[in-house]
Amino acid sequence: MAGLYIHIPFCRRKCVYCAFYSTTAFDDAKVEAYRHALAEEARWFSEHYLDGRKAALETLYIGGGTPSLLPVDFYVRLIADLETFFNFSDCREVSFEANPEHLDYGYLRDLRQYTPVRRLSIGVQSFRDDDLKRLNRCHTGKEAVQAVENAWRIGFENLSADLIYGLWEEGGSVRWKENLACLEALGLPHFSAYALSLEPRTRLWKQVEQGKARMASDEELELEYRELQCFAKEHGYLLYEISNLAKPGFEAIHNSNYWRNIPYVGLGASAHSYWGKERFWNTACLDDYLKDATGAKGREVLSEEDVYHEYVMTALRTIGGVKKSKLSGFSESLQQEFRLRVVHEMEAGNLVEKEDAYVVAEDRRLLTDLIAGTFF
Numbered sequence: 001m002a003g004l005y006i007h008i009p010f011c012r013r014k015c016v017y018c019a020f021y022s023t024t025a026f027d028d029a030k031v032e033a034y035r036h037a038l039a040e041e042a043r044w045f046s047e048h049y050l051d052g053r054k055a056a057l058e059t060l061y062i063g064g065g066t067p068s069l070l071p072v073d074f075y076v077r078l079i080a081d082l083e084t085f086f087n088f089s090d091c092r093e094v095s096f097e098a099n100p101e102h103l104d105y106g107y108l109r110d111l112r113q114y115t116p117v118r119r120l121s122i123g124v125q126s127f128r129d130d131d132l133k134r135l136n137r138c139h140t141g142k143e144a145v146q147a148v149e150n151a152w153r154i155g156f157e158n159l160s161a162d163l164i165y166g167l168w169e170e171g172g173s174v175r176w177k178e179n180l181a182c183l184e185a186l187g188l189p190h191f192s193a194y195a196l197s198l199e200p201r202t203r204l205w206k207q208v209e210q211g212k213a214r215m216a217s218d219e220e221l222e223l224e225y226r227e228l229q230c231f232a233k234e235h236g237y238l239l240y241e242i243s244n245l246a247k248p249g250f251e252a253i254h255n256s257n258y259w260r261n262i263p264y265v266g267l268g269a270s271a272h273s274y275w276g277k278e279r280f281w282n283t284a285c286l287d288d289y290l291k292d293a294t295g296a297k298g299r300e301v302l303s304e305e306d307v308y309h310e311y312v313m314t315a316l317r318t319i320g321g322v323k324k325s326k327l328s329g330f331s332e333s334l335q336q337e338f339r340l341r342v343v344h345e346m347e348a349g350n351l352v353e354k355e356d357a358y359v360v361a362e363d364r365r366l367l368t369d370l371i372a373g374t375f376f
């Protein structure tokens, strides 16, 4: 079983922090051409990697960009096209990223009625208008609340929201707590909480460079992450990955499979795939993708060491940690390397041993990427 990711590279305008590939320059003709290109790429994948057979899918994730910017009919037709190349019959999770301003009653009703989408990941980011303005989001806090309420009313049960913390240099923790309280009041069973990060070539990067904006201090980030940990405990969310929280039974299957090295196919401009021992990725340019959607722009064959590094990096981010049983599948020299390092990290209080695994100590989880980095 595999995962399928479809990238929808269209946005109404660019959020200041965003480094994902998307474009605001598109029209109906390009959207229609994009649907054909996605089907063409799916055909190429099936012929090239599976001798024309269909890959059995466990999950489908439609992300972006802003998938909810396109009409439901686009997805009805796209999924019908893709059924020629993928087997959806045992799909356990179909997720759809959406922005609050698009989630009116009619859109959600049609999405649920005419497509297999059952899980919504709503790009809330904050329920506060001053935060949203700073981020250049297209919606208000009120619209975010309305979107979640509409989704409940239509019958979506598997709902998630993205939130951003560390929005202000200092003093942001009161606002952050308000956002968490809002989320709890809406009864969302899953959410992702990301620290605002500074990515090259974004507007935020420029603002910071010109002294027009400042990032949250390390102390502020730590404070807000600790509040997230407390909130999770108080309200029954499991912080099952450094940035993902779920009520029992609502952990995201598609993303969890990324962390478990399950193969996936990514279709669309800038999409990445992981198949066999290969990683390959598409052009991050809509026009180039429309000219030729077949064949990847880049590829690499992963060595055993690459697979080991990726496993340690992703497993440490999760609550399950690095499994001893999984480590035993790597060569003796890599296992030896791990053993040497793990002793040091345990002595420093960064890692703890839990049954069959090594996990990041609870009070060091914000430092996970730094700790994982010491293994390379």
Ligand code: SF4
Pocket (backbone or CB within 6 Å): 010, 011, 012, 013, 014, 015, 018, 019, 020, 022, 064, 065, 066, 099, 123
């Ligand atoms: S809507 Fe999403 S993909 Fe589009 S610019 Fe904003 S954060 Fe990026």
